[in-house]
Amino acid sequence: MSRVAIVGTGQTKFSKEDDDVEKLLFESANRCIQSTNNCDSKDIEGVLVSTNNNSKYLGAILSETMGIQPKISHSIEHLCSSGTNAIISAYAYISSGLSDMILVSGAESATNPGQVLEWDKSRGTLDHPIYWGSLLTKSHKRKFQTTEEELAIVSAKNHKQAMDNPFAYSNEPRTISEVMNSKQITDDLRILDCSRSCSGSSSILLASEEKAKTFSDQPIWIAGIGQKTTSASFTKNILEEIESTRIAADSAYKMAKIESKNIHVAEVHDAFSVCELMAISELGITSNEKSGEFVRNLFNTENRMINPRGGLIGAGHPLGATGISQTIEITNQLQGKSDKRQITNAKTGLIHNMSAAGTSSSIMVLQN
């Protein structure tokens, strides 16, 4: 089995403007190719597109737009974690020897249809994510005595960190009290506790070990992968747990031969503020009871270890692009190219991406 490396990255700025998904894909793919050492688009053997957009045949469309005829091209949809699922599919193509170079491009337009999962009849008319977001938050407060202030710190921290991310849709600072006094969506959710749908695209180029050193001076290796789907229905969840994350993390750590304490930097799926607290607990970075205190401490010491690019809350959430942008952030961190966001001496980083209230999770461990 060949090792697999990330050798190129490219992103568009996330925005609230509605934009053509084909145009967005081309823009980030082009930037991705340009970020490599002399990679020609003709070297690409596979093009995978990750999106919840209803457009058809996007793998072939992106390939033709780039002027290439790859062996492999298709789309991948898995709601909010489409991006990491596409990267992991590309990993499988390369490690199995079916391909040496695969481009993974994800994109969404602001009016994407991915927010609501119509299939899940158990949600009734309450099918928007704010309902499960509220119930997870209420349950976390009840079980772990999490305070409104601790939840607001997640959002204030991620907005602050997004200010130094040139691709984030929001570059506005938000204080803890601004978050706590922002528009009330439900008794347990404020508008600034929610990640927002937006337009955006991100692309990543993966290569086999043999090709990696040709196209990058600093290839970043995918050392661990873990995935788990527990159901499609939110109502089957245990409210205070994200079981899929716990199981996926265990697999990823075993594959990378690491423990949670070895992680220097992580991008976690903060769809709502409470999700960051739950994720860092299920990943073993802290415990549910201490997660609020853990994030408060990060905020007070300006430690950007969790969600340095601002997470979904700060950077925006273009569903099909999110997992790829998370992966790009960790790649840049391990290359020492994160400017003001840089975590000193980061060697091992983690990406946590999930779908539909945590009914499925995908986790990757990267190393330099």
Next chain:
Amino acid sequence: MTFFEEQLEQGIFQICYCGNCNDTIWPPNEICHTCNNKTNWKKSANFGKILEFSKKESLYFGLIEIDEGIRVLGEITSKSIPEVGQSVRMSVSFDSKPHYSFIVENN
């Protein structure tokens, strides 16, 4: 429309179950996911318990487990603040989406 949805429209929550496995199948499916036998229907008794709740504007909503073991999200009507574990009575309808609503018993 499916049978389940037609029945919701008439105010009936039909529980899909496998007689062979003595197990509830949710979401409803014609075939049991364990033994592949054809599933059957029985009417819910329309009682359940609140697992968690919140409030949007003046409306309470929550995650309810009905007595037959199925969990759904629905609106909650209560004279006072609901409580986890409280018994509720369910009523259902269908209008492009299922609509589940619950009334807190004895208040």
